[in-house]
Amino acid sequence: MPEWDKILSNPEKFKKWKEAAVFLDKNIKCFLEFDPEKGIKLSGTGAPADRPETEPADKPLSGIPFAVKDNIAVKSFKLTCGSKILSNFVSPYTATAVTKLQNNGAVVIGKTNLDEFGMGSSTENSAFSPTHNPWDVKRVPGGSSGGSAAAVAAGLVPFALGSDTGGSIRQPASFCGVYGLKPTYGSVSRFGLVAYASSLEVIGIISKTVSMLKNVFNVMKGEDPLDHSSLPAEEKTPAGKTAKIGLPKELKSIELYPSVRKTLDSTIRNYKQMGYAISEISLPTLEYVVSAYYVIATAEASANLARFDGIRYGERDFSAENPEELMLSSRNRGFGKEVKLRILLGTYVLRSGFQEQYYLRAQKIRTAIRKDLQKAFESVDAVLLPVYPRPAFKPGSKEMDPFSQKLADIFTSTANLAGIPAVSFPAAVEEGLPVGMQLLAPPFAEKLLFSMCRDYEKVFPSPNPPDNYFNRSI
Amino acid sequence: MFQSFVGLEIHIHLLTKTKVFCGCKAEFGDEPNTNICPVCMGYPGVLPALNEKAIEMAYLVAYALNCKLNPMAVFERKNYFYPDLPKNYQISQFRSPVGTNGFIDLKYRNIKKRVKIREVHLEEDAGKMIHAGDISLLDFNRTGTPLLEIVTMPDLEVGEEAELFLQNFRRMVRYLDVCDGNMEEGSLRCDANISVNLRGKGLGKKVEIKNLNSFKFVRKALNYEIGRQTEIIERGGSIAQETRLWNENRDVTESMRIKESENDYRYFPDPDLPPFRPDDLFITNIKNRIVEMPEKRRKRFIEEYGLTGLQADFICEEKERADFFENTIKLGADPENTALWLASDVKKMLNRYSTALKGSRLTETRFFELLNLLKEKRIHGKIAKQVLEVVFKEDKSPVDIIREKGWEQITDRTKLSAVIEKVLKENSAAVQAIRSGDNKPLGFLVGEVMKTTSGRADPGIVHDILKEKLSLTFIHIISMGGAITGELTDDGTVVPGNPDIIIKQVEQKTGFSKKIRLEEISISAILSEEITPDDWSSLIFRVADLLNSQDTSGIVITHGTDTLAYTASLLFWLFPQPLIPIIFTAAFSPFTEKTAEKTSNKMSRSNAIINLSSSIEEAAHLSPGVYIYLDDRILSPLNLKFEKAAPGGFRNWNLKQPVFAGKPVKNVSQELFSRENILKKLKTAVNNTFLVKTFAGMRGDILIKMMDSGITNFILETYDTGTANLSESPYSLKKAFSTGRERGVRFFCTSQQETTIDFSRYITSRELWKEGAIPMGSLTAESVYTRILACYILAESEEELINLMEDTGAYTY
Secondary structure: OOOHHHHOOOHHHHHHHHHHHHHHHHHHOOEEEEOHHHHHHHHOOOOHHHOOOOOOOOOOOOOOEEEEEOOEOOOOOEOOOOOHHHOOOEOOOOOHHHHHHHHOOOEEEEEEOOOHHHOOOOOOOOOOOOOOEOOEOOOOOOOOOHHHHHHHHOOOOOEEEEEEOOOOOHHHHHHHOOEEEEOOOOOEOOOOEOOOOOOOOEEEEEEOOHHHHHHHHHHHEOOEOOEOOOOOOOOOOOOOOOOEEEEEHHHHHOOOOHHHHHHHHHHHHHHHHHOOEEEEEOOHHHHHHHHHHHHHHHHHHHHHHHHOOOOOOOOOOOOOOOHHHHHHHHHHHHOOHHHHHHHHHHHHHHOOOOOOOOHHHHHHHHHHHHHHHHHHHHHOOEEEEEOOOOOOOOOOOOOOOHHHHHHOOHHHHHHHHHOOOEEEEEEEEEOOEEEEEEEEOOOOOHHHHHHHHHHHHHHOOOOOOOOOHHHHHO | OEEEEEEEEEEEEOOOOEOOOOOOEOOOOOOOOOOOOOOOOOOOOOOOOOOHHHHHHHHHHHHHOOOEEOOOEOOEEEEOOOOOOOOOEEEEOOOOOOEEEEEEEEEEOOEEEEEEEEEEEEEEOOOEEEEEOOEEEEEOOOOOOEEEEEEEOOOEOOHHHHHHHHHHHHHHHHHOOOOOOOOOOOOEEEEEEEEEEEOOOOOOOOEEEEOOOOHHHHHHHHHHHHHHHHHHHHOOOOOOOEEEEEEOOOOEEEEEEEOOOOOOOOOEEOOOOOOEOOOHHHHHHHHHHOOOOHHHHHHHHHHHHOOOHHHHHHHHHOHHHHHHHHHHHHOOOOHHHHHHHHHHHHHHHHHHOOOOOOOOOOOHHHHHHHHHHHHOOOOOHHHHHHHHHHHHHHOOOHHHHHHHHOOOOEOOHHHHHHHHHHHHHHOHHHHHHHHOOOOOHHHHHHHHHHHHOOOOEOHHHHHHHHHHHHOOEEEEEEEOOOHHHOEEOOOOOEEOOOHHHHHHHHHHHHOOOOOEEEEEEEOOOOOHHHOOHHHHHHHHHHHHHHHHHOOOOEEEEEOOOOOHHHHHHHHHHHOOOOOOEEEEEOOOOOOOHHHHHOOOOOOOOOOHHHHHHHHHHHHHHOOOEEEEEEOOEEEOOOOEEEOOOOHHHEEEOOOOOOOOOOOOOOOOOHHHOOHHHHHHHHHHHHHHEEEEEOOOOOOOHHHHHHHHOOOOEEEEEOOOOOOOEOOOOOOEOHHHHHHHHHHOOEEEEEOOOOOOOOOOOOOOHHHHHHHOEEEOOOOOHHHHHHHHHHHHHHOOOHHHHHHHHHOOHHHOO
């Protein structure tokens, strides 16, 4: 492992690292903007040459470089959200979560690629370029935080920020063989995260190690006066190795790709061996979560994305004759197909007279799944689920069309609907591709998730893809 | 018959320092786009943070409007695209607003009504778009400033009522210090929804009117719109559901857009803002912050302090003024004088120094001191005014001022008695003349006393002591003509006569105590049906003069019967609280030796002598007030009806108890009356005012002809023998009302019989009220008529005149 806190301050190491990153990124295209010098300037750490290598790291994340998904605001960096409509937009402010990291010494080195506004599972929906999986560049890295997951997997940064609305951190983490944390809703401020589905999404972390995941989370969490949906993170410390893991019986009847099924079984075996108790639970509402998730997410998205109209910022159609035409045309040209589809869906389900049928019904399902989980957590400490029914797939609609990609959100969107924390951890490498598993815990029980992942990490640490910065730096 | 429904949507800008969801200054008059930030500009990734002060003010207003306070206020997104709306949705409230089901009690033209408030909700304002040539400019300073929307139920019926509602509402929010209420600058905005339908058919098609940026426009636009819609329905047409704009240049509403269907705003709860749940402490704070609302305070001031409606209006208009008033009262000042001074001399001084009460040199303590000096008669009125000027000029207390300037009045009876004793001794000839029946030297003696004291003697006390020392009671008899002083000709008709004859008879036949001195003033020798403004103004002037001179102990007015009800009530309105009794009397036939002695028939025997002599006796003894004395009966000047069929020819209508003194139309000092002035005003009043008995068969269009000839005040008297109607025909009053409204004509309606007789088949005063008439409660048409005359005499401006005429609350006995 490279000494991450030294890379930016040692000119020689910095140069080597930067060259490697630029080189590797040519193949995986994880960055939309890569500018470590700007990040260093912003963090107040000073130019690499200015900082003596020996300076003690007085802050927990001192000198550590990280990448930020390009739907999270960092002042002076672009904030494109992977969309043409914001292709030249430079953020005038920084997200609270990023500010906290910067205040603790971490340095933003670039912005990572994503599905436009976080809408997708493959990072193919980026208006600029798809990102490729470092394990196999012919495969997708997952999404929507595909750029962040690929950057961490390729070893370019020890961690990256992503956002998770329905699995957008955990699924790419699983595809790339790294850790992905979707924290409890409200535990990390959303201020600065460009909203897609406000009631579901949260800023989270993709990292190479569990300890990094934990350290970064501890810095980022906490109530923010700028986000009224944020909450003080009350820590819950349940039992360590005596923790009970619940396994939903519904998993038996859901079709899983063989390598995923195999990994699920081996994970259960491994945890049992470590001394964890496994018991069966039931999540009867599991089959409705995808429908409920897409109704709520698109409804909120239809309002959240209304602000992109070319009037105050962003791409604008200068040939428009009047303000109304300008708004229409800018949106028509600026948004991609998937975004338009979701705005239409959201507008449809919110029509007056139809809310009862769609939006309000989805809210009822949401309440039901939350209750299901509450009930489950009365008897178990955590719930084990796959992250995704299959490992990284090939781009285009050959292996998975957009509709089946949505259906596959079944295991991840559950945690978003319930607002609970969930973590995706690398559990195996099968057929040359990493496979991740997922643990869900009650609200604010991140600590338990870290300790369970740490236990598994000892047995199976994050695997390295064939070509990465680690091989190069060693 | 049609019914109109008016509901208002009022928006007020809350007086918070910062915007409702971000920290920007909530000032929108600044250089465009200077008070903005990523949050209010709807930049990607930002979140709203609720301004605590704004939500407090929202709950405060909801509480003041008697709303049910919501334990969970939810913010929702109202989705629509518009360039001045940065997020293209407005954060507003929909399913669970701050407050619901409130009300404001309103009293318009004497009819009380509860206007229900549907809801109060907090939202953010949009920016401003200006089109300049072929470019459009946007200013986002206003974006995100806190707006409170208040929606009423369609409980209002006419423009005037809506205007009054808005004025009351504006006063409330100013009292609460949550909005400055400036309609011109847009900090109080109003849209109106209006529908007209056949009576009993419920709401009609709704039309929304926008661009109502003054109280006047609200009134005018609504009345225009009621007329427009009524006309369409009458013609058999149907109303288009649409939004209309008020065109203030043309005084009409114009179609802006037809609403095919309601806009779908796709409301849903804003996931960025958790519901606001006020805790007990929050609610307690709101309740502690509430102040007494202007309407309530106004009512209390009338009840507790005996102010007139108009005085209470003036005092309660501004909270600061009402506080000042009440603080002064608490120090011990007399409420009526306090109100009187605030509305006149204090107001004048504040205008002169262009300052507000708060922070002026006139503190409550100083003001009380001044009023107290007056009350204790240490200074009189004229000096008090000078003292007030000095307070403002030199910033000193009234007590210091009169001490420094030596302005204190001599009120010490012993001191004055000594002076008077001396004056009487030195003028024994004058004293002798008075004792032998000549009253003229009295004024001379008063003058001598004043001279001796360099004008500082209290004139009232001087008079008192003089009369006491000379042991005199002066009764003045004013003759206004009529049968009581007339002569009977040989053919049996009555002609004007010489009052001396009957007065001599009275003096001879009854032999009063020597202490009663009679002084006769002949104003008119006409028959009372021909009374003119000239006669009335002479009478008013003489009565005022006598009251001012303080030389008289009582006034007897001999009058004809036909117009007695008018003259008596006119004097009541002008002198509601005289310091002496004023007694009207009359007779049905003149006194002659023949009728006095030979006729045994009671009705044809003259009651002239007995009525006059008894009135003189009563004038010496009754407590102060205005009376009618006839055939051993004392009647009230209010609601007097001359009806030949009534016992004695007169009776009082609608009075549970006779009223002899009352609340003035306006507090005014009688010094102000000058004969020319009264005459001029009375002439205008008589020329502008007409009393109509709305009998069945009366053509309503006649009233329009009368408007053409200058009538601006109609008194409509409804009768149990049938009334004019409100349908569509030449006999209808409908057209007269609508024409009258356009021309600013006022209608007053009286219905003396509605309480006792079934009126269900006739037009009632309530229906006339809906058309715009001011109901006058239990007053008779005669007293309503003279009340209007009194208003003309007392008003100092056109605006005050209208106020006095319409502020009838205090007189519904």
